[in-house]
Amino acid sequence: MIHNPTAGRRRRRHLESVVAAAQALGATVTCRETGRRGDAEDFAALASADDFDAVIAAGGDGTVNEVLNGLGAGQGGLALGVIPLGTANVLACEIGLDPDDVDSVARTVTFGPARRIHVGLANRRRFLLMAGAGLDAHVVAGVSTALKRRAGKLAYVVESLRQAVGYDFPKLTVRADGVEYEARMVVACKGRFYGGPFIAAPDADLATPMLELCILPNTGVAGMLRYGIALPLGKLPALPEVQVVSARNILITGPRGAPVQGDGDIVARLPAEISIADETVDLICP
Numbered sequence: 001m002i003h004n005p006t007a008g009r010r011r012r013r014h015l016e017s018v019v020a021a022a023q024a025l026g027a028t029v030t031c032r033e034t035g036r037r038g039d040a041e042d043f044a045a046l047a048s049a050d051d052f053d054a055v056i057a058a059g060g061d062g063t064v065n066e067v068l069n070g071l072g073a074g075q076g077g078l079a080l081g082v083i084p085l086g087t088a089n090v091l092a093c094e095i096g097l098d099p100d101d102v103d104s105v106a107r108t109v110t111f112g113p114a115r116r117i118h119v120g121l122a123n124r125r126r127f128l129l130m131a132g133a134g135l136d137a138h139v140v141a142g143v144s145t146a147l148k149r150r151a152g153k154l155a156y157v158v159e160s161l162r163q164a165v166g167y168d169f170p171k172l173t174v175r176a177d178g179v180e181y182e183a184r185m186v187v188a189c190k191g192r193f194y195g196g197p198f199i200a201a202p203d204a205d206l207a208t209p210m211l212e213l214c215i216l217p218n219t220g221v222a223g224m225l226r227y228g229i230a231l232p233l234g235k236l237p238a239l240p241e242v243q244v245v246s247a248r249n250i251l252i253t254g255p256r257g258a259p260v261q262g263d264g265d266i267v268a269r270l271p272a273e274i275s276i277a278d279e280t281v282d283l284i285c286p
């Protein structure tokens, strides 16, 4: 288990309960705690299938992303699991795992089963859930850990409004499997959920080697409010100006060096090539 002690609201007691429950079910758990960004990736890369069955990311989606990339750099043969401790926990929504249900999380990481998952690549870095450019990447880059701890998911709403006011919504050109689109924000979804328990790409599936690309053309605070209201109502993909297209190879161009978020952390800069990785990952699910 690789634990990010800074994730979410730092629920150490909750984690201890999950580990105790997993041990009671027969799991042998070795814990390594991260001391800084990048540690989870390094620890996962060093884990060997001779010693362990799986690497469990205890943290938020950013920690899972680091472990995913570490496993990709390692010897292989290890499954990936999650003890969700983050702010948004989008992966937990995706696999139907209730982060607060100690017994269910413990049973899941102990007994699996593991599902074979196709992961995405953004400029060769792996992502599990989504990668995007435009306002959402700026929000991810700007939201502070302190605000996330105080306000939880609401931190992203506050930061989105703050950023939307000063942001100039530069044009992004998106080439998806040879077809060109114009956007102000674009999210390539590997999973269905976005920002929490909100469905942005109903046809996306972790186990399918395909991306569902959400192309958002609106600008300004009013445009973002429209998306921000439609998303929790499940109506974002149905908005008339929003396009959702399936694609495997995507190139996003726009302001050089603009941030690209992957699984809720900045993982690349524009221009960004987004595609499906050749290798798969075994993801432990309820």
Ligand SMILES: Nc1ncnc2c1ncn2[C@@H]1O[C@H](COP(=O)(O)OP(=O)(O)OP(=O)(O)O)[C@@H](O)[C@H]1O
Pocket (backbone or CB within 6 Å): 004, 005, 006, 007, 008, 009, 034, 035, 036, 037, 038, 039, 040, 059, 060, 061, 062, 063, 064, 066, 085, 086, 087, 088, 089, 090, 148, 263, 264, 265
């Ligand atoms: N010990 C550490 N100190 C500081 N940052 C860390 C440490 N360990 C990991 N990180 C970084 O913390 C960032 C946030 O972690 P994570 O995404 O897991 O939590 P979160 O942001 O609260 O949750 P979510 O992504 O679900 O909203 C990640 O970018 C990760 O690289």
